Amino acid sequence: xxxxxxxxxAIARAAFWQRLSERAALIGRIAFYCLILLVFxxxxxxxxxxxxxxxxxxxxAAHAAGxxxxxxxxxxxxxxxxxxxxxxxESDVRSGDIxxxxxxxxxxxxxxxxxxxxxxxxxxxxxxxxxxxFARLFSGQWADGRGLMxxxxxxxxxxxxxxxxxxxxxxxxFWLHDCTPVYLVxxxxxxVLGGLMLPLSIYPEWLRALAxxxxxxxxxxxxxxxxxxxxAGRALELSVELGAWVVLAGLLVLGLERRGRRVLxxxxx
Amino acid sequence: MTAAIEVVELRKCFSSRQRAPGLQAAFRELFRPPRLQHxxxxxxxxxxxxxxxxxxxxxxxxxxxxxxxxxxxxxxPTSGSAQVxxxxxxxxxxxxxxxxGTVFGQRTQLWYHLPAADTFALLARVYERDLSAHxxxxxxxxxxxxxxxxxxxPVRELSLGQRMRCEIVASLLxxxxxxxxxxxxxxxxxxxxxxIRDVLREQSRRDGKTLLFxxxxxxxxxxxxxxxxxxxxGRVLVDQPLEVLRREHIRVKLLTLHTVEAECSVxxxxxxxxxxxxxxxxxxxxxxxxxxxxVVQHVMARxxxxxxxxxxxxxxxxxxxxxxxxSRAAEAASNAGVGASP
Numbered sequence: 001x002x003x004x005x006x007x008x009x010a011i012a013r014a015a016f017w018q019r020l021s022e023r024a025a026l027i028g029r030i031a032f033y034c035l036i037l038l039v040f041x042x043x044x045x046x047x048x049x050x051x052x053x054x055x056x057x058x059x060x061a062a063h064a065a066g067x068x069x070x071x072x073x074x075x076x077x078x079x080x081x082x083x084x085x086x087x088x089x090e091s092d093v094r095s096g097d098i099x100x101x102x103x104x105x106x107x108x109x110x111x112x113x114x115x116x117x118x119x120x121x122x123x124x125x126x127x128x129x130x131x132x133x134f135a136r137l138f139s140g141q142w143a144d145g146r147g148l149m150x151x152x153x154x155x156x157x158x159x160x161x162x163x164x165x166x167x168x169x170x171x172x173x174f175w176l177h178d179c180t181p182v183y184l185v186x187x188x189x190x191x192v193l194g195g196l197m198l199p200l201s202i203y204p205e206w207l208r209a210l211a212x213x214x215x216x217x218x219x220x221x222x223x224x225x226x227x228x229x230x231x232a233g234r235a236l237e238l239s240v241e242l243g244a245w246v247v248l249a250g251l252l253v254l255g256l257e258r259r260g261r262r263v264l265x266x267x268x269x
Numbered sequence: 270m271t272a273a274i275e276v277v278e279l280r281k282c283f284s285s286r287q288r289a290p291g292l293q294a295a296f297r298e299l300f301r302p303p304r305l306q307h308x309x310x311x312x313x314x315x316x317x318x319x320x321x322x323x324x325x326x327x328x329x330x331x332x333x334x335x336x337x338x339x340x341x342x343x344x345x346p347t348s349g350s351a352q353v354x355x356x357x358x359x360x361x362x363x364x365x366x367x368x369x370g371t372v373f374g375q376r377t378q379l380w381y382h383l384p385a386a387d388t389f390a391l392l393a394r395v396y397e398r399d400l401s402a403h404x405x406x407x408x409x410x411x412x413x414x415x416x417x418x419x420x421x422x423p424v425r426e427l428s429l430g431q432r433m434r435c436e437i438v439a440s441l442l443x444x445x446x447x448x449x450x451x452x453x454x455x456x457x458x459x460x461x462x463x464x465i466r467d468v469l470r471e472q473s474r475r476d477g478k479t480l481l482f483x484x485x486x487x488x489x490x491x492x493x494x495x496x497x498x499x500x501x502x503g504r505v506l507v508d509q510p511l512e513v514l515r516r517e518h519i520r521v522k523l524l525t526l527h528t529v530e531a532e533c534s535v536x537x538x539x540x541x542x543x544x545x546x547x548x549x550x551x552x553x554x555x556x557x558x559x560x561x562x563x564v565v566q567h568v569m570a571r572x573x574x575x576x577x578x579x580x581x582x583x584x585x586x587x588x589x590x591x592x593x594x595x596s597r598a599a600e601a602a603s604n605a606g607v608g609a610s611p
Contacts, residue, residue, distance in 0.1 A: 003397040010394035014380055014387060021382045021423065100376045103341045105366035106395055265345040265359065 015118030041138035066139035073135035089170025147230030174260035195221035279349035311503035327500035370445035374452035396443035430461030
């Protein structure tokens with residue numbers, strides 16, 4: 001690997017070790033992950049048992065509730081692994097720190113993304129075993145191994161796309177100074193149209209059709225449904241879809257950085 | 270000597286949004302916000318030779334940091350030109366970045382939760398350094414700045430002085446030709462300041478590094494630099510070697526006299542008694558009215574001298590006086606303008 005790219009790898013590695021030293025934050029995330037899976041597993045168990053109260057159906061209902069827990073474990077794994085990249089970029093822009101970082105021989109946004117990737121990787125690796133453990137405990141069943149494997153692979157791609165989206169939100173600080181409103185709108189759309197807590201399959205037909213045309217569904221619902229419906233063809237299709245969104249989001253991030261830097265060069269840090 | 274930095278008529282204006290009071294104005298400003306132009310750097314020109322150590326002096330808002338930002342390629346000027354090591358900084362920022370080092374006293378390039386040693390290893394990658402050359406240079410800098418065990422502690426556990434020494438290492442590690450230092454000793458104690466000043470001076474003398482140094486502490490300037498560029502309201506007020514600066518702008522001398530007698534009265538015009546203690550007298554002599562020799566003779570006629578020290582006023586006082594004169598001249602010019610208007 002050339003030295004020009006090696007520096008970004010070194011930044012990702014430093015970010016990985018830096019986050020590893022923040023144990024309290026990691027423990028907090030794991031506790032939240034556990035709590036959310038526990039609450040939703042109780043909710044779904046009670047919904048399904050109310051719908052299917054009798055004999056053999058009860059077993060099927062428990063199984064369906066278990067699938068939902070595994071679905072949530074996967075979508076929350078992607079969400080909770082996300083570093084708050086938009087806040088880091090916003091803080092750099094607002095404090096003027098970005099100006100000083102430009103005096104180094106590397107791309108500002110490239111460095112931030114590398115930092116984000118290191119951070120993301122650490123969180124994904126830390127949360128994954130706990131996700132498996134909690135989902136098994138609260139659902140009372142194991143998910144299909146192949147499904148988990150496919151979902152995890154596509155999930156990593158989805159997390160990278162999400163990271164790019166967060167970078168784009170953070171770069172809006174050049175014009176807005178405070179990105180929280182953009183982030184909140186984005187987050188609500190992602191929760192609703194991405195199917196964070198409920199799979200899109202239970203949405204009304206028109207809403208599902210709309211959601212599936214947007215990138216949100218491929219970030220959460222797509223990898224989530226692979227856990228209980230392992231399908232290599234669908235996984236490949238999703239990967240291509242995510243790849244296309246990654247290219248588009250990458251171009252958006254580069255464009256925003258270039259225009260933002262121009263603002264900075266003319267207006268100061 | 271070839272120039273490390275050459276600046277010609279460099280100017281930077283910022284425009285900021287103005288807000289008028291009232292609801293009507295608020296609505297109007299939604300569509301056409303009024304903007305106010307502010308000149309931060311107003312046509313400065315200077316040339317700095319390779320290996321020179323120059324202090325950039327001025328009060329807050331004089332344009333020091335804006336000038337350094339333009340010279341390191343972070344800001345585009347409104348007009349004028351600058352060459353730093355043959356590069357136009359704002360056009361060739363990335364190439365220039367390999368050859369300059371920066372220390373901004375209130376910003377950090379160290380990773381907060383990691384040991385400084387990890388940041389140094391990362392910087393070797395960022396600046397694409399040969400690893401064995403990097404190790405040698407790191408060892409030399411660690412020795413010069415007396416950093417040892419601190420290197421392996423997380424940065425958050427270091428004192429301000431230790432952290433600043435690490436910042437200096439980080440800025441010199443890639444062996445830059447020019448180092449821009451913006452208040453590198455801010456908030457440090459005497460020994461930390463001295464260590465940093467020694468290393469910077471030594472690096473410049475031995476390796477020919479050019480230093481451009483801004484600080485509110487004139488001690489930094491006196492112990493590291495050989496020339497001062499004094500800025501005032503975005504313009505160069507004085508650009509002189511420190512020696513010349515002292516010679517041309519010193520209007521007073523400080524005299525400390527130790528006498529056998531407990532009391533000694535001095536009543537000469539042009540003298541201010543700064544402090545009076547038994548057997549000790551501190552005087553400020555106005556050189557435009559008196560010679561030091563006259564004062565000494567005057568005292569010797571009244572008391573027996575045990576010891577005598579003659580010194581220059583501190584650089585801070587000299588600079589304060591230069592600013593005072595500039596402000597008075599500006600005021601006089603504006604009054605003359607008002608008087609001349611019909």
